[in-house]
Amino acid sequence: MSPVKHAVICAAGIGSRLGLNKPKCLVEVAGRTxxxxxxxxxxxxxxxxxxVGYQExxxxxxxxSLRPDLIVVRNPDYxxxxxxxxxxxxxxxxxxxxxxxxxxxVMDARSFESFLQASQTHEQLIGVSPxxxxxxxxxxxxxxxxxxxxxxxxxxxxxxxxxxxVIKPQLVINQPIFVYQALEACLPLPAFELKAFDIDTTAxxxxxxxxxxxxxxxHE
Numbered sequence: 001m002s003p004v005k006h007a008v009i010c011a012a013g014i015g016s017r018l019g020l021n022k023p024k025c026l027v028e029v030a031g032r033t034x035x036x037x038x039x040x041x042x043x044x045x046x047x048x049x050x051x052v053g054y055q056e057x058x059x060x061x062x063x064x065s066l067r068p069d070l071i072v073v074r075n076p077d078y079x080x081x082x083x084x085x086x087x088x089x090x091x092x093x094x095x096x097x098x099x100x101x102x103x104x105x106v107m108d109a110r111s112f113e114s115f116l117q118a119s120q121t122h123e124q125l126i127g128v129s130p131x132x133x134x135x136x137x138x139x140x141x142x143x144x145x146x147x148x149x150x151x152x153x154x155x156x157x158x159x160x161x162x163x164x165x166v167i168k169p170q171l172v173i174n175q176p177i178f179v180y181q182a183l184e185a186c187l188p189l190p191a192f193e194l195k196a197f198d199i200d201t202t203a204x205x206x207x208x209x210x211x212x213x214x215x216x217x218x219h220e
Contacts, residue, residue: 004099004119004166007045009038010086011103012053012078017135017200023055024199025103026062030212034103034199035059039066041112045099047071051086053078083163084172084179091169097123100179102163106208107196108216112164118192119166126183127164127194131211134201136160137180139191147188151180162196 015024025035042048048070052059060072073089075081087100099119119125126148128139138157140150151161161180173182183189195216199205 001120001123002096004097004116005046006049006090006094006096006098007042007047008049008051008087008090008098008100009035009042009103010051010083010100011035011059012051012056012075012081012086013083013104014054014079015104015200018202018205023059023103025059027104027199027205029106029205029208033062034106035063036066037106038101038103039063039070041107041109042099044116049073049090051075051089053086082176082178084177084182085174087179088172088174091172092174094169097166097168099166100164102198104199105163105196106199106212107162107164107194111195115164115192115194122166122190122192124168124171124186124189125166126189126191127162127196128159128191129162129194129196130159131195131197131207132160133197133199133204133207136197137178141191142188145193146191148183148191149188151184159191159193160197162194163198164194164196 011025026033050063050070051073053075075086138152139148139159139161199208
C-alpha cells in the first residue's frame with residue numbers, strides 16, 4: 001500500500017463557541033499555536049493543504065512562515081459551509097487517499113505517530129478517542145473495538161470521533177452535512193484509538209492545556 005502523501009488541515013471556521021475572536025488554529029496551547037503543532041507533525045507529508053476562511057490573511061501569513069511550500073485553499077463561503085465542504089475543495093483535485101484533520105484538534109505526538117503507522121496497513125482509518133469533549137460525537141465500535149459501526153450523539157458510548165482520519169477522496173461530497181455523516185455511507189471502517197480531541201469551547205481549551213501540562217508535554 002502506498003504511503004499517505006497528502007495532509008489536509010481544515011482551518012476555515014469561525015469558532016464562535018470558543019469566543020476568542022481569532023481563528024482556532026492560532027489559539028495557543030503549551031506555548032505554541034495549534035497550527036504550529038500540526039505543521040511540525042506533518043513534516044513527513046509530501047503535500048500539506050490548508051483550507052482557510054475566517055481571518056484568512058492572519059492564518060496564511062502564520063502558516064507560510066512555518067511551511068512555505070504548503071498549498072493554501074481559500075473557502076470564501078466559510079460562514080455558510082462546513083468542514084466537509086472545506087475538505088471537498090481539496091479532495092476534488094486528488095485521486096489517492098489523504099489524511100484529514102481539523103485545525104482545532106490537539107493530539108499526543110506518539111499516539112499520532114502510531115496512527116500514521118497503522119495507516120500503512122489500512123487503506124482507510126478513523127481516529128477515535130477516549131477523551132470526551134463538551135459536544136463531541138461518539139462512535140459505536142464492534143466488540144473488538146477495531147471497527148467503527150456508527151456515529152451517534154448518545155453519551156453512553158465511551159469513545160469519541162476525533163475528526164482525524166485517512167480516507168479516500170471519493171468519500172468526500174459537496175453537501176452541507178458533517179464529515180462523520182459522509183463516512184457513514186462506507187461503514188464499517190477500521191478504528192484506531194488516538195489520544196486526541198478537538199477544541200470547541202473554553203472548557204475544551206482548559207482540558208487541552210491541562211492534558212498537555214500533565215500527560216503529553218514530556219512527549220513533545
